[in-house]
Amino acid sequence: MDLLILGGPRFLGRHLVTAALAGGHRVALFNRGRTEPELFPEVEKLRGDRAGDLSALEGRTWDAVVDTSGFLPEVVRRGAERLRDQAGHYHFVSSVSVHADFSKPGMDEEAPVQRLTPEEHERLSTIDPSEPMKSPAFMELYGPLKTECEQVVRETFGERASISRPGLIVGPHDYMDRFPYWVSRVAEGGEVLAPGRPERPVQVIDARDLADWIVRLAEGGVPGTFTATGPDYPLTMEGLLDACRNAASSDARFTWVDEAFLVENQVGPWEELPMWVPETTSTSHLGILQMSVRRALDRGLRFRPLVETARDTLNWERARGPHEWRSGLTREKERALLEAWRQLARA
Ligand SMILES: NC(=O)c1ccc[n+]([C@@H]2O[C@H](COP(=O)([O-])OP(=O)(O)OC[C@H]3O[C@@H](n4cnc5c(N)ncnc54)[C@H](OP(=O)(O)O)[C@@H]3O)[C@@H](O)[C@H]2O)c1
Numbered sequence: 001m002d003l004l005i006l007g008g009p010r011f012l013g014r015h016l017v018t019a020a021l022a023g024g025h026r027v028a029l030f031n032r033g034r035t036e037p038e039l040f041p042e043v044e045k046l047r048g049d050r051a052g053d054l055s056a057l058e059g060r061t062w063d064a065v066v067d068t069s070g071f072l073p074e075v076v077r078r079g080a081e082r083l084r085d086q087a088g089h090y091h092f093v094s095s096v097s098v099h100a101d102f103s104k105p106g107m108d109e110e111a112p113v114q115r116l117t118p119e120e121h122e123r124l125s126t127i128d129p130s131e132p133m134k135s136p137a138f139m140e141l142y143g144p145l146k147t148e149c150e151q152v153v154r155e156t157f158g159e160r161a162s163i164s165r166p167g168l169i170v171g172p173h174d175y176m177d178r179f180p181y182w183v184s185r186v187a188e189g190g191e192v193l194a195p196g197r198p199e200r201p202v203q204v205i206d207a208r209d210l211a212d213w214i215v216r217l218a219e220g221g222v223p224g225t226f227t228a229t230g231p232d233y234p235l236t237m238e239g240l241l242d243a244c245r246n247a248a249s250s251d252a253r254f255t256w257v258d259e260a261f262l263v264e265n266q267v268g269p270w271e272e273l274p275m276w277v278p279e280t281t282s283t284s285h286l287g288i289l290q291m292s293v294r295r296a297l298d299r300g301l302r303f304r305p306l307v308e309t310a311r312d313t314l315n316w317e318r319a320r321g322p323h324e325w326r327s328g329l330t331r332e333k334e335r336a337l338l339e340a341w342r343q344l345a346r347a
Pocket of ligand 1: 010032067096165167
C-alpha cells in the first residue's frame with residue numbers, strides 16, 4: 001500500500017515508518033522537517049506545516065493516511081478535507097485522555113468523552129496552531145481537543161476512518177521520559193523508591209506494537225475506535241519494575257512508599273513519579289491505567305514481552321547520553337524521601 005504519515009520520525013511516527021517498510025509498503029512522511037530530517041532516506045519527505053501550507057499533498061493519492069500529529073480540530077479538518085478524495089483510509093491517533101471520568105476501572109470505548117464547552121472554544125484563539133504544545137490552554141484542553149479531532153475525522157471519512165486511543169506509549173525514543181525514568185533508575189540499582197501498592201494495576205503499550213497494529217488496521221481499512229494499551233494480562237507496578245530489573249540484571253531493591261506520605265511530601269503523580277496514580281488520596285484517575293482493551297485485542301492488537309520493551313528502552317536511553325529529564329524524581333529528592341520514610345517507620 002501507499003501510506004502517508006502526517007507526522008514525523010520522533011517517536012510513534014518513527015516506529016510507524018519502520019513497521020510500514022517492514023510490511024513492504026511505500027511510505028511518505030508529511031511534516032516540517034525539524035525532527036531528524038535525514039532519517040529514513042528511502043522514504044519520501046513532503047514538507048509543510050499542517051496548520052498552514054498543505055500544497056505538498058496536491059495531486060497525490062494514498063491507500064491510507066496515519067495522522068500522529070493532529071491536536072486541533074480545525075487543523076485536522078483542513079488536512080482531512082484535503083485528503084478525503086485522495087486517500088482510502090484515515091487513521092487518527094487520539095488518546096485515552098478523551099474520556100470524561102477516570103474514577104472507575106474497566107472503561108471501554110463507549111464510556112463518556114469530554115467535549116469542548118463554549119468557553120473552552122473561546123480559549124482556542126490563544127493557541128498557536130503551529131505550536132500548540134507551547135500554550136497552557138492547549139495542555140489543559142488536550143483531552144477534549146482530541147475528542148473534537150476524532151469527531152472531525154469520523155465526519156470526513158465515515159466508515160473509512162479508524163481511531164486509536166493509546167494509553168501510555170513506551171519504548172525506544174520515548175521523549176516523555178516516563179518509562180525511561182523507571183528503566184534507568186532501576187538499572188542504576190540500590191534502594192529504589194516505588195510508589196503506592198506493589199499490586200496496583202498499570203498499563204503501557206510499546207510504540208512498536210502499537211505501530212505494527214495501526215499499519216495492519218490501515219492495510220485492512222478496518223473502521224472503528226479502539227482503546228490501545230496493554231498488556232493482555234493484569235500487569236502490576238511490581239511486575240513493571242521487575243521487568244525493568246530483569247532487563248538490566250540490576251540489584252535494585254524496591255521500597256514501597258505509602259501514597260499518603262507521597263502526597264504529604266508534595267510528590268506529584270504522573271510526571272514526578274511516572275505511572276503513579278493515587279488510589280486512596282484521590283480516585284479521580286483510578287481507571288486511567290485500567291482500561292478495557294477487549295475491542296483492540298479482538299482486532300489483532302498483540303504485545304511483545306515487557307522485559308523486551310524495558311531492555312530496548314534501556315539500550316536506547318544509554319546510547320542517548322546525558323539530557324534534561326522531563327519526568328521522574330531527582331536522586332536527591334528520592335534519597336530525602338526514603339530517609340524521611342524510614343524515620344517515620346522508626347517513630
Ligand atoms: N506519548 C504518549 O504516551 C501518548 C499517549 C497517548 C496518545 N499519544 C499521541 O500519540 C501521537 C504521537 O506522537 P509522537 O510525537 O510520537 O508522533 P511522531 O509522528 O513521532 O512525531 C510528531 C511529528 O509531527 C510533526 N509535526 C508536528 N506538528 C506539525 C505541523 N504543524 N505540521 C507538520 N508536521 C508536524 C513533527 O515533525 P516536525 O517538527 O519536523 O514538523 C513530529 O516529528 C500524538 O498525537 C499524541 O497525542 C501519545
